[in-house]
Amino acid sequence: MKTLQAGLQFLRSQFMQRQPPRVLKKPPRRRYRSPNPVPRKAIKAPPQPVKSQPPLSFELESSVRMLQQRTKDGWRRLESQASHINRLSTELEAALLELKAIASQVNTDWKTLQKMQHSSTQAIIPNVCEYQITKLPLVQYKPSGVFLLTSRSVDLCKAEREATVLAQVLRRRTRRKRLKR
Template identity: 45%
Template sequence: MKKIQDTDKKPILLFQPTSVITAIVPLQPQEEKIISERERFITQVERINQMAEELEAAILELKAISNTLNTQKPYPFLIKELCKNICQYFAVRVPWVKRKSNESFILTTRKVDLFRAEREAALLAQQLRQQTKKRLASQRHRKNNNGAKADTKHFFKKVLVNKS
């Protein structure tokens, strides 16, 4: 080794030998739960589908808010023609991961049914109207039967009174 001399200091070695105390420790797996790639995959599938459900709920909430705005008085910042329908709707799809019977998966999309609530409300209203009609018809029938019986009794009373 080459020594450098300095008048005030001791000689300095450019390459000083060092003793090796520790070696690089090989990477050891952590003692925490190690998730297999398949489990990570399944978790990601579930995450995508959960996010799709949340996105669908947010879209339906947007539609509900726009329906509320459509039924309220026009706002000054909106043009009168736009007040009838503040938002237009086209077919909407969200990403979805389907599991096949052979345990494989398909990344696809699922349609968001924007008008399901309206159809269900219309169907419920129709069922209630039919029940009401049946109930009213039943009440009229009972009333007519009771009225007919009362009329028959009244008729016989009149006949008996007139005969006497």
């Protein structure tokens, strides 16, 4: 067994030392260049008569028609979805104003109830609902043909401010009328 292993090792060492033969590449031939080179002109193919392009194949035409139809349907769906979003935004604004009206009524009742139950304490009763400026989504169609998804502010206290201003104007008018008499 040892002799067999020694023989294998001998063979391996012989083959490991031997390298495969190298193939030498010939150097590229140099072309002769004259001292005064003459510029070569490119050989052009003779002009061929212009042929009209063949009509689009049936498959390509049907693909174009199908793509046009899909685009047209997509535009319709896009316009429909934009108007749907705007309609929902308007409905949401109305629902928010209704929430504010309900909260105002509940707030009045709540404060009255709290004052009745805790008449001895002068604690400040918090409001049932607090309001901040709210934004609702809005989709606009620009003249360039692009839809713009943006937002618009909803001022929930606008009606109260307008009512306050209107009340002040009416009070001033009644004072003027009294003074004129």
